[in-house]
Amino acid sequence: MKLNLSDNLFGFDLPDSAGQRIVRKGFELFVGVATCYLAWKWGLYTLRIADVVLPLGVARYVDISFMHGNSLPVWNAVLISLLTVLGFGGFKGIGRWAYSVAFVLLVFQYAARYSLGEIPHSANLAGMGLLGFALGRLFFTDPLNGSRFSIGFSYLFIGLGYVFAAWSKLIATGIFWPDGSHLWMWINEKAVDEISRSGFVELNFVQEWAMNSRLLATTFLAVGLLTEFFAFLVWFKRFRYATMMAILGLHMGIWMTMDILFALSVWELSILGLPWAVWIDYFIQKRLKHQLPN
């Protein structure tokens, strides 16, 4: 197994293929669509925010209330969308800077939207994806190297993020974090959220199982913690797809037990966690063979 991190993440010296090009552009398209979606979703919700409860991130340095009580969030969403289209088009000049400016504007959009105390992480992977493409454009003159860097950047920070999550749990709670009674607490907490959201709640069968068996609830949490702990294995090609599938399984588990679906992260993991490039190349090869006369 090659342990060189640069080769595993970026593979600058490896041969390129049509499948890899399609996957890289497809991932860039996903990040672009996610950027526009978040800009509009956050922007439109910010229109109903009148006060800052808990300023975090950039809002601790800049009074983010200038984004409240006016239509600035909508104009910001328009600007971010335009810049994303320019970035995706890969135009010379502005195209090189477009993703970077869109990223900075999106940081402000996030701070304006989440000034009420909620600190969600569902859009973090998409945000890091955008930063990866922004840096790829800024620091690499060869577009091939730039896009390879952007994908590798996402793999690096996906692995790091989940490992951070595991460490946070061990530091804040200790080795007894997977105790099943903790899952009971979260299931009840999410049940109250559901009552608040829709007026009523009904536990699904997985939640019922977990609530009836502390051992099963403990097993769910232990498997989740181990998956996060070993997420850094996505940095290495040999383990990448298996680890990404395990992380996807972790998200499915969170969805079933706590009714939380990080939809954008699941999409991103599905794009980066399956060998799409190999499958596309195989398909193209097969079609070419079929078309060539014997």
Add this chain to the structure above:
Amino acid sequence: MKDSQPQKTSSHPAKTSKTVILSVLLVYVLTVATNLGEFWPFSIYPMFSQAGRTWNRSLVREMPAGERVTWAASSLENLPGAPFSVRSNGVDPIDLANFVSKTLVWDSLRVAALEKMMFGGRTPDKSLMIFKVQGRLADRVGVEVTATPWVLISPGKDQVNPSIVP
């Protein structure tokens, strides 16, 4: 399908990537270290890290007109009024929960901001009681959940639980 061979002559992209990654990591560490672990999209991902601790959420009930307001805590099964879906008013329940639990001083400005969140700037056309809900691990019952009336938003006059009036 391998259809092109990049030159193997230069390690420049690898070197550039190393410099860029190290710079991003430095910014990452500096920003999360000075911002309680959060500087979007950088984070230490602390969600669900504090297991077993008491949690605070909120929910809303629609109160019948003319009903006397009581501020006593109760279980979820014995709440006054009728169920109310915050989604029907376009509100994210987690925003509401954070607004209620993280507000320290309930002055008139903060109550007005809560009213705007719930009604989007329109004049309230119904009485809504916002409850602060607390859950904690209890030996015998597993998880004990209690709801305390916190703020009443109504067409006439908004009211705040007397125990939290500034």
